[in-house]
Amino acid sequence: MEKTRTIEVFSAGCPACVETIDLVNRVACPSCEVTILDMRDPVVASRAATLGIRSVPAVAIDGALADCCAGRGPDETVLRAAGLGRA
Numbered sequence: 096m097e098k099t100r101t102i103e104v105f106s107a108g109c110p111a112c113v114e115t116i117d118l119v120n121r122v123a124c125p126s127c128e129v130t131i132l133d134m135r136d137p138v139v140a141s142r143a144a145t146l147g148i149r150s151v152p153a154v155a156i157d158g159a160l161a162d163c164c165a166g167r168g169p170d171e172t173v174l175r176a177a178g179l180g181r182a
Contacts, residue, residue, distance in 0.1 A: 097126040103155040105143050107134045115152035 104119050106112035116131055123129050132139040134151055143153065146160045153164040174180075 100124070100127045101155075101157050102127050102129045104129065104131050105134055105139065105148055105151050105153040105155070106131055107151045109151070112152040115154065119154060 102119060102123060104112075104116050106116060119129055132142070134140055134143060146153075146155055146158075147165065148155075148160060150167045154161045155164075
């Protein structure tokens with residue numbers, strides 16, 4: 096018996112999110128249980144924060160954020176270095 100793999104796709108409904116949902120659904124195997132989660136739901140946003148999700152779309156596999164989805168999102172240090180907050 097194959098182990099069920101839990102796939103969570105965190106989405107806000109944007110075109111990039113829809114592309115990711117299509118990709119995950121296309122690549123998923125029969126033992127993959129795919130769930131699409133709406134980041135506009137506070138419960139989902141809280142779950143995303145515990146996984147370290149900083150931008151969408153993002154994919155978690157078996158409760159761990161996929162490497163391709165880590166380390167993204169706005170970073171204050173980088174934005175300030177680029178000139179944000181300076182006249």
